[in-house]
Amino acid sequence: MGDCYLRQEERISRLFGAYGRFLERHPVKILFISITVNCLLGLGMLRLEVESGAERLYTPVDSQASKDRAYLNNIFSSSSDFYAHKETADSTTVLILTKNKGNMLTSAFLDDVTSVDNFVRNSISITQSGTVYRFNDVCAKQSSSCVVSGDVFLSSDFKQMMLANNITYPEFKQQSLTSLLASPSVSNGILSSAIGVKLTYYLRSTYSKQWEKEFVKVISNAVVNVSETAYSYSDALDNELEKNIGGDILFYSLTMTLMMTYACIATSRLNCNFVADRSLLGQAGVLAAVLSILSSFGLVSLIGVKFMSIVGVMPFLIIGKHRSFS
Numbered sequence: 001m002g003d004c005y006l007r008q009e010e011r012i013s014r015l016f017g018a019y020g021r022f023l024e025r026h027p028v029k030i031l032f033i034s035i036t037v038n039c040l041l042g043l044g045m046l047r048l049e050v051e052s053g054a055e056r057l058y059t060p061v062d063s064q065a066s067k068d069r070a071y072l073n074n075i076f077s078s079s080s081d082f083y084a085h086k087e088t089a090d091s092t093t094v095l096i097l098t099k100n101k102g103n104m105l106t107s108a109f110l111d112d113v114t115s116v117d118n119f120v121r122n123s124i125s126i127t128q129s130g131t132v133y134r135f136n137d138v139c140a141k142q143s144s145s146c147v148v149s150g151d152v153f154l155s156s157d158f159k160q161m162m163l164a165n166n167i168t169y170p171e172f173k174q175q176s177l178t179s180l181l182a183s184p185s186v187s188n189g190i191l192s193s194a195i196g197v198k199l200t201y202y203l204r205s206t207y208s209k210q211w212e213k214e215f216v217k218v219i220s221n222a223v224v225n226v227s228e229t230a231y232s233y234s235d236a237l238d239n240e241l242e243k244n245i246g247g248d249i250l251f252y253s254l255t256m257t258l259m260m261t262y263a264c265i266a267t268s269r270l271n272c273n274f275v276a277d278r279s280l281l282g283q284a285g286v287l288a289a290v291l292s293i294l295s296s297f298g299l300v301s302l303i304g305v306k307f308m309s310i311v312g313v314m315p316f317l318i319i320g321k322h323r324s325f326s
Contacts, residue, residue: 041295044302051306090203090234097196112224119222126210138211140204149200150180167191
């Protein structure tokens with residue numbers, strides 16, 4: 001076994017020896033070609049795409065939940081008259097809370113709820129191929145009516161019963177209120193107070209995503225008098241992750257620049273004896289690490305591989321590890 005090892009080691013050493021002599025004979029050409037090829041591959045980053053979908057990134061591949069969702073989307077793909085499985089429909093949610101956490105059981109508060117609902121239904125619109133689409137055009141429907149969780153608060157019956165102090169809880173007119181009211185208080189099965197309500201608007205249309213984006217842009221313009229609003233939507237988590245990635249690009253670039261500058265300075269010596277202290281070798285190692293990151297990111301972007309935020313730590317790992325050995 002020892003002889004076999006020595007023979008293989010000798011063959012490998014001869015191979016690398018020949019490679020080293022080749023580099024020695026053509027140093028300028030090799031440097032020029034290497035840097036040029038890496039920089040050209042780095043141009044692939046112009047096609048860099050970011051993947052921020054939390055479910056796609058952080059859930060197991062072919063999980064049962066994703067299979068069930070795909071199955072439901074497939075069997076109900078041709079109709080908008082379906083919303084029972086919330087996972088198959090996009091949605092936007094508006095939370096309407098009284099100011100200072102006061103009691104919402106007032107006519108003024110219900111007027112605010114009605115005002116927000118009218119704004120969502122009539123003031124938020126998109127234009128596609130010359131056609132204007134409002135909520136009624138993109139909503140998920142049941143029995144030809146748009147599905148809005150919490151629309152019970154918009155009914156005249158609710159207002160009349162509220163004025164008569166006769167809102168039953170947890171059910172009112174055979175509809176559960178437990179998931180729709182914020183901090184409810186109950187006395188003898190009658191709702192005595194709450195601080196807010198939640199309205200959820202379900203979407204199921206080709207243009208649901210476009211309408212949802214418009215909703216995010218303008219919902220803060222809804223006029224309320226005695227309350228305050230907050231909102232959420234289907235892609236809120238994914239979009240916030242994407243914003244964080246995009247917002248960190250400047251700081252990421254600055255950090256990379258500072259890290260490379262420090263690495264170069266740390267490998268330099270003041271005596272300018274480059275042969276003895278091998279500072280140029282250390283700086284060449286930093287440059288090689290940077291070029292490898294640039295070319296690898298560019299190559300995978302060019303062939304369609306998407307970037308995810310956790311990959312951003314790779315340069316720090318590579319250059320940090322290089323510094324520990326240099």
